[in-house]
Amino acid sequence: MKKKAKDSEAVKRASHAQETLESKSLQIFQEMGREINLQNMQKLKLLNANQQMKIYFKGFKFDRAADCDKVEKEQNLLFTSPKQDQVTYHYYKGRILIFHSKFFYKNVQEHKKAYHVLDKSQNIQFLLICFWEDIQKKKLIEQFKEYDLLCTSVRQGNIAGLQEAIDKYRQIWIKRSLLILMDQLKVLCYRNLCRKVWLINQKSNKILLNQFQKAFRISHPQNNNPTISEVCCIIANLIYLQLIQGQIYLNNVKDVYAITLSPDPFKNRPNEINWQN
Numbered sequence: 001m002k003k004k005a006k007d008s009e010a011v012k013r014a015s016h017a018q019e020t021l022e023s024k025s026l027q028i029f030q031e032m033g034r035e036i037n038l039q040n041m042q043k044l045k046l047l048n049a050n051q052q053m054k055i056y057f058k059g060f061k062f063d064r065a066a067d068c069d070k071v072e073k074e075q076n077l078l079f080t081s082p083k084q085d086q087v088t089y090h091y092y093k094g095r096i097l098i099f100h101s102k103f104f105y106k107n108v109q110e111h112k113k114a115y116h117v118l119d120k121s122q123n124i125q126f127l128l129i130c131f132w133e134d135i136q137k138k139k140l141i142e143q144f145k146e147y148d149l150l151c152t153s154v155r156q157g158n159i160a161g162l163q164e165a166i167d168k169y170r171q172i173w174i175k176r177s178l179l180i181l182m183d184q185l186k187v188l189c190y191r192n193l194c195r196k197v198w199l200i201n202q203k204s205n206k207i208l209l210n211q212f213q214k215a216f217r218i219s220h221p222q223n224n225n226p227t228i229s230e231v232c233c234i235i236a237n238l239i240y241l242q243l244i245q246g247q248i249y250l251n252n253v254k255d256v257y258a259i260t261l262s263p264d265p266f267k268n269r270p271n272e273i274n275w276q277n
Helices: 002-038 042-058 062-073 083-099 108-116 120-131 133-143 146-156 159-168 170-175 179-200 209-219 228-240
Strands: 206-208 246-250 257-261
Touching: 042 083, 146 159, 146 179, 159 170, 159 179, 159 209, 170 179, 179 209, 179 228, 206 209, 209 228, 209 257, 228 246, 228 257
Parallel strands: none
Antiparallel strands: 206 257, 246 257
16 A cells, blocks of 8 residues: 555656646746747747647647647748748647547638649649559558558448557557547547448438447447447437437337438538548
C-alpha cells in the first residue's frame, strides 16, 4: 500500500511539474506575442502561434490550441510568413479540424479563385499529373502504405480491419500524435457498416436493430456477441452526431427495437469528404 501511495504521489508531482512548465512556456510565448504585435513584426507572428500550438498539443489540450489560429484572420499574414512556418501552421490546423470531426476540404472558393490566375504552363503541369495518375498512384501507395488498410477499412465498414491497421502501425500513429484521433475513424467505420445494412435491406425505411447486431458481430470478431443495448447505443450516437438521419423506437413486439430512416439517411453533409463506397 505504501508503494502504491508513493507511486501515486510521484505521478502527481510529475504531472504538476509538467503543467507548471507548460504554463511558464506559454506565458513566455504570449508575452513575446504581445511584443511582436507592438513592433508589428509580421514574420514572427506565425512562428509564435506555431510554438504555442505545439505546447498545447504536447499536453493534449486540443481545444485550447484552436485559439492560436486567429493569425489566419490577419490579411496576407500566411503569404508573407516563411514557407516552413506556413507548412507547420497548416499541419497543426489540420489536426485541430480532425479532432473536432470537421472532415472538410480546404476552402473551395479560395482554390477556384487561384485557378483563374494560373498561366498556361501551370495548367499543363496539372494536366500531366492527371495523365500520369496510374504511375503516381502506385508510388504514393508505397510511400504511405500504413494509410492503405486504414482508409480501405473505413470505406468498407470493416471494424476488425480498422483495429488491425491501428494495432499494426501503432508506433507510427503514436509518433505522429494521431493515435488519439483514431476513435473518430471508428465512428465513420460504424456509419459505413450501417449503410451496408441499409443497402442490403433494399433501402427500407424501417429496419430491426437485430439486423445491425448481426452486422456488428461479423465485422468485429473481438466483440462477437454485442447486446441489443450496445447496438442501440452506437446507432443513437451516430444519429446524435448527424451521421445517420433516423429515429429508434420500440416495435409492437415486446423488446424488439427498430429504426425508422429518412429517404436518404446517409447523405453527406456539404463539403464533407466522401468516405463511402
